[in-house]
Amino acid sequence: MTRLAPSLAALLVLLPATGALAQSPSTSADALRVTWQPRPYSVVPSIEGEVQNDSPFWVSAVRLQVEGFDASGEPVGQTSTWTFGNIAPGGRGHFVVPPLPRAATYRISVSAFDRVSRGAPPGIESP
Numbered sequence: 451m452t453r454l455a456p457s458l459a460a461l462l463v464l465l466p467a468t469g470a471l472a473q474s475p476s477t478s479a480d481a482l483r484v485t486w487q488p489r490p491y492s493v494v495p496s497i498e499g500e501v502q503n504d505s506p507f508w509v510s511a512v513r514l515q516v517e518g519f520d521a522s523g524e525p526v527g528q529t530s531t532w533t534f535g536n537i538a539p540g541g542r543g544h545f546v547v548p549p550l551p552r553a554a555t556y557r558i559s560v561s562a563f564d565r566v567s568r569g570a571p572p573g574i575e576s577p
Contacts, residue, residue, distance in 0.1 A: 479560040481505035482512065482537075486558050489546065498546045499558060503537040508566040510536040512543055515561040518553025526552040530561065539569060 486499025501512055512533040518526045527550040533543030550556075 482560045484558050495549050500542045501533050506539050509563045511564045513562040517557045518550030519555050521554040
């Protein structure tokens with residue numbers, strides 16, 4: 451029983467330290483803002499847009515859910531797409547997606563991404 455007490459005391463001392471690590475800044479989909487517009491002057495109709503990374507982390511594999519709605523607001527379909535490449539902190543990633551049939555408007559949101567690392571590597575600036 452006396453051996454258990456020092457182990458328990460060590461665990462209680464380390465517990466607050468691990469809690470501090472768990473509270474480090476994280477990236478959420480809220481830190482990734484999506485803007486888009488129909489692609490002007492295109493032979494093939496499409497929607498193009500950007501994802502702005504407002505987090506302090508590099509992100510990659512940013513997947514977007516594209517939902518289409520008709521003029522009355524009823525859903526007419528959905529698809530998904532990816533941004534091109536990694537997105538630096540403060541940077542932008544681009545995407546292009548074909549329009550959905552019968553869609554008058556869209557809702558495009560981030561559905562998944564991978565947090566890669568914090569900050570920019572030395573000598574690399576975000577676009």
